[in-house]
Amino acid sequence: MFENQKIGLVGCGKMGTILLSGMLRNRLVAESQIRVADVVKERLEEIHEAYPDIVQESNQPLARSVDILILAVKPQNLPELLNELTEDIHSGQLIVSVAAGISTRLIEKHLSGPVRVVRAMPNTPALVGEGVTALAAGAYATQKDVETVARLFEAVGLTVKINENLMDAVTGLSGSGPGYVFVILEALADAGVFLGLPRETALKLAAQTLLGSAKLYLRTGKHPGELKDMVTSPGGTTIAGLKALEEGRLRATLMTAVEAATRRSKVLAGDE
Ligand SMILES: NC(=O)C1=CN([C@@H]2O[C@H](COP(=O)(O)OP(=O)(O)OC[C@H]3O[C@@H](n4cnc5c(N)ncnc54)[C@H](O)[C@@H]3O)[C@@H](O)[C@H]2O)C=CC1
Numbered sequence: 202m203f204e205n206q207k208i209g210l211v212g213c214g215k216m217g218t219i220l221l222s223g224m225l226r227n228r229l230v231a232e233s234q235i236r237v238a239d240v241v242k243e244r245l246e247e248i249h250e251a252y253p254d255i256v257q258e259s260n261q262p263l264a265r266s267v268d269i270l271i272l273a274v275k276p277q278n279l280p281e282l283l284n285e286l287t288e289d290i291h292s293g294q295l296i297v298s299v300a301a302g303i304s305t306r307l308i309e310k311h312l313s314g315p316v317r318v319v320r321a322m323p324n325t326p327a328l329v330g331e332g333v334t335a336l337a338a339g340a341y342a343t344q345k346d347v348e349t350v351a352r353l354f355e356a357v358g359l360t361v362k363i364n365e366n367l368m369d370a371v372t373g374l375s376g377s378g379p380g381y382v383f384v385i386l387e388a389l390a391d392a393g394v395f396l397g398l399p400r401e402t403a404l405k406l407a408a409q410t411l412l413g414s415a416k417l418y419l420r421t422g423k424h425p426g427e428l429k430d431m432v433t434s435p436g437g438t439t440i441a442g443l444k445a446l447e448e449g450r451l452r453a454t455l456m457t458a459v460e461a462a463t464r465r466s467k468v469l470a471g472d473e
């Protein structure tokens with residue numbers, strides 16, 4: 202599908218390189234089809250060591266020469282980058298932005314003429330091919346463009362298509378979600394350690410329990426409440442633990458966390 206297409210990546214930080222390695226691992230594209238740019242020389246040196254056939258260029262010539270341009274700089278750096286690239290990006294290209302909180306409308310406003318923009322919100326489990334990425338089309342992007350971008354992100358996990366007005370909520374839930382899950386993982390392991398388990402064993406038990414439970418949900422499609430009931434014997438151990446979770450307001454706390462991150466995404470967008 203990407204044969205003969207040139208893919209450009211501006212911003213080779215955490216998310217940019219996760220995507221890069223996923224695309225290459227899955228042989229969606231060859232190294233020689235990729236152009237990368239970053240303002241930090243060390244990042245480019247690391248990429249050259251790992252992928253010697255990837256072409257390195259500065260932002261403007263890169264933006265001019267590629268078919269698909271992925272923008273993976275921090276949201277705070279994106280407006281300035283778009284100003285730099287206004288004259289280079291043209292209507293024949295497909296632009297992909299992973300920046301939290303930056304709308305396709307804002308990106309389109311910085312560009313001259315109608316440019317097809319698709320916004321993506323991936324997450325870090327993409328590093329091991331288990332990410333989830335939400336995709337939304339800008340004003341000029343077609344469903345086919347969204348499908349094209351989905352193919353790229355399927356190299357690093359699942360994809361979902363959404364309306365862009367829900368993108369801040371996605372950012373608060375799955376974009377930021379790995380942060381919450383690692384705190385939960387660490388807390389479960391701490392509990393095991395408190396009760397005498399070796400740290401390594403406790404972490405393995407906790408991590409596989411999270412992974413297995415998530416898979417059980419995804420594979421069976423059963424309601425989470427039903428799966429919870431499956432493990433909860435009357436008068437047993439789980440219900441005692443669940444009561445403590447309710448007393449600690451775990452559900453409300455998680456909902457507040459997602460809400461706070463969503464609000465922050467809106468602030469980054471300048472919506473609040
Ligand atoms: N890290 C994460 O979990 C997720 C990040 N994102 C989004 O991905 C984007 C990148 O985030 P990270 O990779 O975490 O940040 P990062 O700081 O690791 O990477 C950003 C890279 O962009 C480079 N850069 C900055 N200004 C530049 C410019 N003008 N030209 C070329 N390169 C430039 C930096 O040197 C850096 O290597 C952000 O917009 C963020 O909102 C989206 C989903 C998840």
Ligand SMILES: O=C(O)[C@@H]1CCC=N1
Pocket residue numbers: 301372376377
């Ligand atoms: O914390 C952040 O702003 C980025 C966006 C989603 C995940 N990490």
